Amino acid sequence: MSEEQKELNERIKELVYQLRNNPDEAVRFEAIQELQSLQEQAERALNDLIETLHNETDYDVLYLVIETIGNFGAKAEKAVPDLIDLIDSFYDDEEILQLILDTFSKIGKAAKKAERTIKTLITDYEERTIRYYAIQTLERVTGSDAVPFLERIAANEEEDELVRIEAIKTIAKIGTKEIISKLKKLHKKVSSDEIKVNIEAVLGELGDSKIIPKLMARLMEGSQSYERAVSAEALGKIRAKEAIPILLETAMEDEDILVREKAVQALGNIRSKEATDILIQILQDELNKDLRMEVIDAFAKIGGEDIIHALESVIENDSDDDIRIKAINALVEINAANSGTILTAILYEDSSFNVRKAAGKALGLIGGVNDIPPLVDMLQNLEEDEAILEIVKETLLKLGQKGYASALVGLIKNTDDIDIKDEATRMIVDIEPLKAIPELLPLLRDKDSLLRSLTAFMLSEIGKKIGFDDYEELIQAYESGAVERNLAQKQVMYELELKKQDILEKLQTAEAEIALQKERELNLRKIIKRYSEISLERMASLLKFKDTLELEKWLLELPDELAFQVQKDVVRIPQILQDETIEAEEAISKILDSFKEVGSYTCHNCGYPIEKDFKLCPDCGEPIPHCEICKLPISFGETYGFCPLCEAKGHLPHFQEWVKANGTCPHCLQKIPLEGIVPVEHTIKKR
Numbered sequence: 079m080s081e082e083q084k085e086l087n088e089r090i091k092e093l094v095y096q097l098r099n100n101p102d103e104a105v106r107f108e109a110i111q112e113l114q115s116l117q118e119q120a121e122r123a124l125n126d127l128i129e130t131l132h133n134e135t136d137y138d139v140l141y142l143v144i145e146t147i148g149n150f151g152a153k154a155e156k157a158v159p160d161l162i163d164l165i166d167s168f169y170d171d172e173e174i175l176q177l178i179l180d181t182f183s184k185i186g187k188a189a190k191k192a193e194r195t196i197k198t199l200i201t202d203y204e205e206r207t208i209r210y211y212a213i214q215t216l217e218r219v220t221g222s223d224a225v226p227f228l229e230r231i232a233a234n235e236e237e238d239e240l241v242r243i244e245a246i247k248t249i250a251k252i253g254t255k256e257i258i259s260k261l262k263k264l265h266k267k268v269s270s271d272e273i274k275v276n277i278e279a280v281l282g283e284l285g286d287s288k289i290i291p292k293l294m295a296r297l298m299e300g301s302q303s304y305e306r307a308v309s310a311e312a313l314g315k316i317r318a319k320e321a322i323p324i325l326l327e328t329a330m331e332d333e334d335i336l337v338r339e340k341a342v343q344a345l346g347n348i349r350s351k352e353a354t355d356i357l358i359q360i361l362q363d364e365l366n367k368d369l370r371m372e373v374i375d376a377f378a379k380i381g382g383e384d385i386i387h388a389l390e391s392v393i394e395n396d397s398d399d400d401i402r403i404k405a406i407n408a409l410v411e412i413n414a415a416n417s418g419t420i421l422t423a424i425l426y427e428d429s430s431f432n433v434r435k436a437a438g439k440a441l442g443l444i445g446g447v448n449d450i451p452p453l454v455d456m457l458q459n460l461e462e463d464e465a466i467l468e469i470v471k472e473t474l475l476k477l478g479q480k481g482y483a484s485a486l487v488g489l490i491k492n493t494d495d496i497d498i499k500d501e502a503t504r505m506i507v508d509i510e511p512l513k514a515i516p517e518l519l520p521l522l523r524d525k526d527s528l529l530r531s532l533t534a535f536m537l538s539e540i541g542k543k544i545g546f547d548d549y550e551e552l553i554q555a556y557e558s559g560a561v562e563r564n565l566a567q568k569q570v571m572y573e574l575e576l577k578k579q580d581i582l583e584k585l586q587t588a589e590a591e592i593a594l595q596k597e598r599e600l601n602l603r604k605i606i607k608r609y610s611e612i613s614l615e616r617m618a619s620l621l622k623f624k625d626t627l628e629l630e631k632w633l634l635e636l637p638d639e640l641a642f643q644v645q646k647d648v649v650r651i652p653q654i655l656q657d658e659t660i661e662a663e664e665a666i667s668k669i670l671d672s673f674k675e676v677g678s679y680t681c682h683n684c685g686y687p688i689e690k691d692f693k694l695c696p697d698c699g700e701p702i703p704h705c706e707i708c709k710l711p712i713s714f715g716e717t718y719g720f721c722p723l724c725e726a727k728g729h730l731p732h733f734q735e736w737v738k739a740n741g742t743c744p745h746c747l748q749k750i751p752l753e754g755i756v757p758v759e760h761t762i763k764k765r
Contacts, residue, residue, distance in 0.1 A: 090119065093116075096109040097130060098126060098133070103135075103136035103139055106134075107138055113146060114149070125156075127157075128156065128157045131157070131160050131164055141177060145177060148177075148180060152185055152186055154184075155185060158182070158185065161192070165195060172208055175199070175211075176207075176211050179199075179208075182215050183215045187219060190219060190220065196212050196219065197212075199212040200216065200241075206238060206240060209238075209241050209244070213241070213244050213245055216228070217251060222630055224248070224252065228248055232245040232264055232273070233268060235268070235270065239272050242270075246264075246277055246280055247280060258281060261277050261280060262281070265277045271300070272305065275293075275309060278309075279293065279308050279312030279315075282313075282315070282316040284694065285691075285694060290320065290321065293309045293318070294321050294324055297310055297313065297321070297325070303333075303334035303336060306328070310340035310341045310344050311344060313325065314340070314344025314345070316694070317701055322352055325345050325348075326345065326353055326356050329345065330360065335368070339369055339372045342369065342373055345357065346375055346379040349380055350380065351382060354380065357377065357385075358385070362388075367398065374389070374392075374405055375404075381412045386409065386414045390409075390420050393409075393433075393437075399432055402430070402433050407440070410443050421440050421441050421445070422437075422441065422445075425437040425453075425466075425469070426452065435469055439473070442476025445476075449477075450488060453470055453474055453485070453488070454474070454485075454488035454492060457493060474502075475489065475502065483509050483517040483518070486502040486505055487506070489502040490529070491529065503536060507536055511544055511561060512561065512565065514540060518537055522534065534549050537549035537553070544565065597622065598621050601620040601622075602666070605617065606655045606656055610650065611650045613647055613649070614626040614644070614647045614649055631689070632672070636669065637668070639654075639665070640652065640654075640655075640668060652665075655669075679710070680714040682703055682714055683695060684697055684700070684714070703718065705728040705729045706727060706728040706744045706745050708729065708732055717757060719733040719755040719756060720733075721756075722750065722755075722756055723743060723750065726744065726746065730757055737755060
């Protein structure tokens with residue numbers, strides 16, 4: 079054990095001692111805070127933390143102790159009985175109850191002992207919020223076992239409707255193969271239109287396209303505003319393009335403002351270009367602020383030149399600062415780079431400080447080289463408000479981070495703020511040399527000797543990075559073209575190394591997949607030979623599934639003739655597999671083939687594991703993009719391309735190969751050049 083580890087162990091012991099014995103609650107609070115910061119190393123303190131649950135008298139300390147226990151995840155299984163006891167002591171304290179439920183969720187299936195307590199909170203607790211939390215916790219603790227209980231909650235006509243709706247949404251989130259049929263049966267049982275429309279919405283989100291006409295009918299004919307609002311929202315979530323005309327009519331004419339908002343929201347989710355003119359009209363004519371804000375949110379998703387012009391008009395002319403700021407943020411989401419002139423003018427002279435601040439932030443994100451000179455001019459304005467100058471400095475730094483050396487040079491020349499000047503100096507050294515050097519060279523002739531010295535330093539640092547001993551040698555090389563040649567050669571070598579790494583990673587992935595398949599085959603044959611029944615947990619472990627829920631999903635996807643019977647936590651092995659016959663071997667081969675699809679696909683938006691035919695992610699609710707060529711999901715982290723004419727998507731290599739061979743888009747069949755494919759790099763959105 080290293081000295082550092084010994085010191086850490088001693089520190090943890092000291093913190094535990096203070097937590098359990100010090101009479102000063104401030105000292106105990108600081109001790110649990112530090113233990114929480116040492117979470118990964120503090121597992122040995124878990125037993126002491128559990129004991130503290132019974133003795134701690136300070137509310138804030140107890141809160142952090144419970145939170146810290148939850149952060150251990152499944153390792154905190156032993157704390158479950160004590161947390162159950164704590165519920166009795168804090169039954170009327172909703173904040174502590176929520177925290178305990180959240181802790182059970184983090185512990186996951188290892189908190190199975192809390193199932194009865196969680197169900198009791200769902201059925202008996204008076205406050206609705208706790209019941210929501212308890213429903214969500216039950217799903218995380220029991221997985222698909224929660225479905226029958228939640229079905230009873232959803233079907234109970236005497237139950238609180240919002241609790242029933244939460245139960246329905248949670249059933250859908252579990253997402254097993256049987257859920258759609260279960261929800262359809264539930265739909266027939268219930269009489270409440272509010273419950274029926276929520277079931278229909280969930281069915282649509284799960285990919286049941288037959289439900290779309292029913293949702294459209296409810297939107298047109300529903301007598302209750304709630305019914306119409308849920309229908310509109312659902313049609314947007316499932317991106318039902320056939321509903322666009324009805325949604326447009328609803329957005330314009332429905333008597334209920336919430337329904338209109340949901341219709342506008344849906345049009346944004348569908349990315350409906352057809353909605354542009356009507357939405358612009360609503361933005362211009364409508365008095366309701368919330369509805370106008372929803373229109374701007376929709377614009378951020380739809381995009382297009384007409385929408386950008388409408389947003390610019392709002393920014394320049396509207397009297398409501400909140401609306402103007404919302405419009406500025408929408409330009410950022412659209413990436414309206416050509417709006418820099420308007421944003422610069424707003425930052426320069428608008429009467430609202432908050433609007434100017436929003437414009438500055440937006441310029442830092444979408445501004446370009448042409449926006450930099452007026453920003454630098456503002457720095458030189460001695461009469462400008464100091465708070466605005468701080469915004470301008472931040473904006474120029476953001477533009478510098480994007481690689482605009484002139485923004486950093488403007489800062490270095492025109493600010494006395496040492497911290498800003500130092501940061502700009504460090505950043506310019508890291509910018510692409512061919513962009514930084516020409517911006518810096520004129521500063522060597524500046525009348526300010528300190529600036530000349532600083533410039534020589536920056537050029538020297540740039541030179542060191544690309545193989546030149548001093549800044550004079552760098553300047554000679556730059557003027558002769560040697561710098562450009564040097565960098566081009568380095569780029570070629572870098573790209574070759576990337577290709578090499580990519581090939582190695584693919585080989586390693588393929589080798590790991592082959593090894594996994596071999597291990598699964600070996601263990602499956604052992605299971606079939608040795609067991610007539612086996613626990614879900616043991617089978618999941620042997621077959622290398624992430625958890626029992628993933629195993630259950632795989633078992634449900636097997637063809638009926640190969641079906642394993644699952645009763646509670648036990649899997650029964652089909653007799654057909656245990657016979658030493660050709661038919662048995664063929665059946666086992668089919669099962670082995672099905673392994674190849676397990677865990678292969680993930681939601682492109684959030685990374686949640688999905689199956690190849692999913693239309694919506696069961697976790698984040700976003701649509702699953704499928705490749706137009708191979709028809710398989712575009713998974714998390716994969717780069718895809720889309721047609722500039724019809725926006726059809728495909729794995730980028732697949733799309734490129736298709737266009738090389740055919741010269742057309744695989745969806746709309748219109749001619750597009752290879753360079754016309756719009757590549758989309760994956761951006762991480764995981765929460």
